[in-house]
Amino acid sequence: MKPVKTLRVPGFRGAGMSCGLKKSGKPDLALVVSDLPCVSEVVFTKNKVFAAPVAWGKALKGRISTLRGIVANSGNANACTGAEGLRAVRDTAAAACAALALPKDSLLVSSTGVIGVRMPFEKIVDAMPDLVGSLSPDGILPACDAIMTTDAFPKRGIRKVKVAGGTVTIGGIAKGAGMIAPNMGTMLGYLFTDASIAAGDLKRVFRDSVDRSFNRIVVDGDTSTNDTAAIFANGACGLPPLSGDDLEAFALALHDLLLDLALMIVRDGEGATRVVRIAVTGAKSDADAEKATRAVATSPLVKTMVAGADANWGRVIAAVGRAGIAMNQEKAEVSFAGEIVLKAGMVIDPKAEARAVPKIKKEAFEIRVDLGLGSGSHYVYFSDLTHAYIDCNAGYRS
Template sequence: MGSQFKRVAGAVTAPRGFRAAGVAAGLKPSGAADLALIVSDCEAVGAGVFTSNQVKAACVTYNQGILAQGQPVRAILCNAGQANACTGEEGERNNAQLALWVGERLGIPAQQVLTASTGVIGRQLEMAKIEAALPRLIDSLSPTGGESAARAILTTDLVTKSTALEAEIDGYTVRLGGIAKGSGMIHPNLATMLAFLTCDAAVDPPLWQQILKEAVDLSFNQITVDGDTSTNDMVLALANGQSGIPTLQAGTRAAQALAEMVVQVCIHLAKAIARDGEGATKLLQIRVQGAPDDRSARQIARVIAGSPLVKAAVFGNDPNWGRVAAAAGRAGIPFDSRRLEVRLGDFLLLQGGMPLAFDRQAASEYLKRGDPVTFTVDLHQGSGQGVAWGCDLSYDYVRINAEYTT
């Protein structure tokens, strides 16, 4: 999958008809860029997947309401500094005001503006700073501004996360771009992560939502850093039709090709989030095969990737396969442990439920060098397979989160 796709520059501005920008509004004490805007030059079909947390930020419930109406959208405004979660009615009013301000300045209805926030929970948005920065932000909009927007949505991230693909679909050149942020409070069912996708294909709205949801299940919902799911998580996707391709319909090869593109972009961004986990020194990849079905395989992979003991062993370069086997066994999926097989890279550690002799020093060296470090677990009980991504658990993770608000 994905061999027919070409990677291109531009992130969310790689597709036709999109502009983006990022500026510093003074929301971050560091003075770094903290306000981003993505705009489609024409009306676009919107789709979204949101946090499963019962405590939801104002931007989450607002966007859910907008997208439920099935109306076209044009813009996404994101601030990084205050999460605007647990901020009551004032937080909801402030969020709606942001959409109104952007709509007025772009000359579009406020209902066509989606919002996103990330940062510390329980703090009201610094509205005066955002309002003052909006003219500069809108003046900075550019068809090459994708990377600028990618920088402006970061919080504890160490690196930006962006990608874009191009493909020929039914004789039309279609592009899909994406940016994301996320480093801590990351766990399946979304986490403290935001991702924004843009596409210049024309897509039937229910199909676009279905494509996004299925891609998220294979990517962002298969990563974990620390087992915490945030209040602000969302993946938003806009498709504006500027490639000229006729509207894609469910069940066609063209729709399948676009769905594969979305999966590839989401997996790329998801792995980048896991690799940049707070305090992380390496990316952890868990492959599960031989499961009763794909869903079971993905569940086992997620549990192993999220095990603090597995993550700590990986940080310490300890090829402790027992922790992997134990995590697989508590994932809630029945299997016969006497058929269990575990590999670390090319090292076969456990077969038929029995330990094998292996070069422990060489396996430890693999853990030091691996990017990603890959454990493969085979249940030998079916054809189901799945992958999850995580990172090691280092001393720095505790330090970063112990000092986060102080």
């Protein structure tokens, strides 16, 4: 799960720099752009309070599938900023496209950082010539650095997929330390590939992969106002559009990379020491199973239990019991790291809990709950809750 040290995707160039949005002087402005036209797809936050760049991106509608890359800033979320915030997005996009000699609306704009503060977009506009001037095939790494907020480490990865006639590359960068940051941060994820792929196929495999990666991680349950995930495919590989087994191999590699990036975010969950996969099976429906996994993954009692490496399954089953789903406690089975601690709603093997303890002291493990009612299932990954989370979030902002 370590960040890769090189990240080149044919036909893409990137750059990152400091334009003065962060008081610390750390990099805060990122650009990644394809030299060729792309097919693209973007997934935005479902929060009904959404930032100006999200509002602007949603308004792109059909053009969302022909974007060439991203311009993203950290240090300011441009959320709850009204009409002036939208203007800031429009001017940022226009400045970047002009400097690149691209048609307007060719780039996705994202912001992450403090909420409710006017976006000083003049700094971004002024920096644009320098940013464009420093674009390079190795520039995706500095772009990744420039979107970090409270992230303890950068999140990025690469996959190469063998297909008929050659190889295609998928590179990805992401940020987020639990969908949150001291000042309401965000999850951002960007994927770049030289694959040649039909827009409809890209949309389908990307949305499916996001649904099973970024949408299955929980640090604190607080969906951000700025979450955005996007993919750009420029066809620079020079091969015909992916189909059949090749498309499937691409989809698998994409999901693998997205899950890696998503797990890096959980692992970086503010103060997190462990990553747990909670899987619920035997529910009446998949929707019920999802409610149960999310109740467990957001329960402060469960999250502190994980931090303390305590196989306190009572907290897990009680969280499922309040999830508002169909349930009969006498049919419930719970296991920690493969040890069945509860069966038919009772303790059958009193020693199972003790056997589980060394296994849940590891950095990652699984909790399974089978409800014995039907075939509904779901899983999510979540982090634990430690003192460092309090330190990170109870501090005064300025």
